[in-house]
Amino acid sequence: MYEAPGELLVNREQVDASWWTWTVPGGASFSTCPIDNAGFAHVDGIGWMTDYSVGGRLANKAQFSVIFASVELDQTALWGQCPPPTATSSTTGVQTVGPLQPGEDDSFGDVIVADQMQNYSWLDESTGIFSPAVGSVDITYYAKFTVKDAFNNVYPPVTSSSLSVWVGVPDSKLNHADLAKLALAGAVAAAAAAVVAATAGGIGGVLAAAVLAAISAGLYVTFQQEINNAKDPPKAHRNFREKVPVNLPAASEPLVENARFSSLRAWLDTVQLVSLGQVAISETKSRMMGARQAQDGPGLQLQTSACQAELAALRRTAMDIPDITVRASEALRELLTKDIRRNYAGIAKGFGDPRMRANNVRRLMRLGLNRKAVTHIVAVAANPEIMRLVDSAFPKKPSGPIEPMLQLIANSLTTLVDSIVKEESPS
DSSP: OOOOOOOOOOOOOOOOGGGEEEEESSOOEEEEOTTTOOEEEEEEEEETTOOEEEEEEEOOOOSSOOEEEEEEEEEESOTTOSSOOSOOEESSOOEEEEEEOTTOOSGGGEEEEEEEOOOOOOOBTTTTBOOGGGSEEEEEEEEEEEEEETTOOBOOOEEOOOEEEEEEOOHHHHHHHHHHHHHHHHHHHHHHHHHHHHHHOHHHHHHHHHHHHHHHHHHHHHHHHHHHHHHOOOOOOSOTTSOOOOOOOOOOHHHHHOGGGHHHHHHHHHHHHHHHHHHHHHHHHHHHHHHHHHTOHHHHHHHHHHHHHHHHHHHHHHHHHHHHHHHHHHHHHHHSOHHHHHHHHHHHHTTTOHHHHHHHHHHHHHTTOOHHHHHHHHHHTTOHHHHHHHHHHSOSSTTSOOOHHHHHHHHHHHHHHHHHHHHHSOO
């Protein structure tokens, strides 16, 4: 047997980014990076705090060799950056695929990573204020893969084209935050007017102070509910064989005992019904999720029907908002005497002054508001954006209308209901 040593030159396969294709999430649009002419994919419409999957497929574009590969998906919060950024954070660990035959492009090359979720801070929970710029974030993914052929030749690592996933806070959540901000501003305006009325004295002043304090308390409860509605996504709940109850909190005595203010009570009830209705929808969706996980058909049917009924109730409530707001505005205009209007501007301007806070807290607590609510209401009066809304409730002319704050809140309620119905209705 004759042997002769020698070198065998192997032509390496041309491994590049084209071997990888993004497949999840679906519906991607494609663009070209102007820097290096590489393509990248872009997907819109993933909800904040919503689970989603991301991944793609590695194809063997080699002419002759079977391949094995290790694949890792990395992410960065910089959208549209190309070429790929140098600093990324791993999201998946390393996954292996193969063996893949030459030309093979099928599910054996899939790398799919589930349970991706983006939880970022976008809301000031003390005010309901948020910046539209922080309501969304773009997460860019890259696949890094290293190929090894059947002869154990390891090829240099390759980085794929990018996949940018736009994650945004749903419109209904943004609208909940807007309503929370307006409710808080309304609570501040009513509290300041209550202090003015209490200072005015007399039977009319005492009654006006009590009613205004009750309105402030009710709007503050709505603020708290709307902050929770804005920040809490539904989670699976096992109590799916029972419907979610919706119970209005008891109204304060001045709004119950005096028929003159029944329209103000009706308006406040409407505000709280919309807020509580969304709480019920969110809790019902949690029970629907629990029923699905438990594969409980009757429970799922019960919660689905309940959700439809809650949406219908929201629609009916929204239809009543314009008329109820007009009647409430008339009652409020009657309640606020010329003296209260005349003195309001001066007291409201100093309502959040640290030197006056202690006195204002004591006055409002005497009118029945709890310390925690009052302390927050008085402190937030120093916030310029909240006070801009408060100023809109009381125009400069003492004889001017008083409706703007009620109308602002009413408009926000209608917008909120529309966005909830749109998101929850089947497309």
